[in-house]
Amino acid sequence: MNIHIFDSQEKLNEAGARIIIGTVQMKQRAVLGLATGSTPTGIYEEIVREYNRGLVSFSKTTTFNLDEYVGLPIGHPESYRVYMQQHLFNFIDLPPDQIHIPNGSLEDTSVECKRYDERLAESGQIDLQLLGIGHNGHIGFNEPNHALLRETHTVTLREETRQANARYFKSMDDVPTQAITMGMGAIMKAKTIMLVVRGADKAEIVHKALTGLITTEIPASLLQTHPSLVVLMDAEAGRLFQS
Ligand code: F6R
Numbered sequence: 001m002n003i004h005i006f007d008s009q010e011k012l013n014e015a016g017a018r019i020i021i022g023t024v025q026m027k028q029r030a031v032l033g034l035a036t037g038s039t040p041t042g043i044y045e046e047i048v049r050e051y052n053r054g055l056v057s058f059s060k061t062t063t064f065n066l067d068e069y070v071g072l073p074i075g076h077p078e079s080y081r082v083y084m085q086q087h088l089f090n091f092i093d094l095p096p097d098q099i100h101i102p103n104g105s106l107e108d109t110s111v112e113c114k115r116y117d118e119r120l121a122e123s124g125q126i127d128l129q130l131l132g133i134g135h136n137g138h139i140g141f142n143e144p145n146h147a148l149l150r151e152t153h154t155v156t157l158r159e160e161t162r163q164a165n166a167r168y169f170k171s172m173d174d175v176p177t178q179a180i181t182m183g184m185g186a187i188m189k190a191k192t193i194m195l196v197v198r199g200a201d202k203a204e205i206v207h208k209a210l211t212g213l214i215t216t217e218i219p220a221s222l223l224q225t226h227p228s229l230v231v232l233m234d235a236e237a238g239r240l241f242q243s
Pocket of ligand 1: 035036038039066133135
């Protein structure tokens with residue numbers, strides 16, 4: 001495990017963008033696993049800046065997003081597809097047919113989960129998986145549980161996850177109760193995982209996940225067993241690693 005703690009958000013964003021861009025430059029047909037939420041936005045901004053400087057092309061890259069809410073219509077402003085368009089995809093040369101995000105608007109999500117795993121299998125291994133971490137230790141929307149699933153699946157979001165994400169919706173009632181998430185199988189199979197953590201409110205969970213017991217009750221703790229894990233944290237999130 002390679003842990004880097006940064007004294008500014010700018011430096012963290014630059015380092016995160018450099019790792020993603022480096023992966024795309026090194027491999028002709030790189031496969032990226034992408035995340036949403038507040039954690040990666042600065043990294044995506046930095047990637048767009050570098051793209052505009054002509055330093056990278058995504059024309060041969062394939063992407064898989066970790067998750068999507070169930071029940072939001074296509075084009076809903078809080079859907080993760082719209083998030084990805086607004087933060088990254090609208091500004092780079094990634095061909096739309098190389099973008100994969102679960103479709104949470106379908107009646108039968110199990111068919112969509114199966115389809116997603118088939119696309120993942122066809123693309124082979126994810127070269128670089130970007131992850132954030134939830135306050136309860138979730139990765140993707142693999143919520144704490146007595147067992148975790150390998151495959152892409154539909155998950156009922158924990159109350160604390162809905163509350164954490166309520167800031168983006170008009171009211172708590174508007175926050176979806178379910179999501180489709182990539183399972184632990186595809187995440188753990190990634191060649192390299194880059195976990196990004198920001199803010200004092202994540203200090204305890206990230207420390208527990210990376211130094212404590214490996215348990216399905218803290219899904220991110222499984223990352224301890226990954227052979228190529230890079231962790232980028234700001235000073236607040238990394239507080240307990242520095243003492
Ligand atoms: C998002 C995702 C989630 C988030 C996590 C942290 O695609 O899979 O696991 O990474 O909930 O969210 P933020 O970054 O908003 O604190």
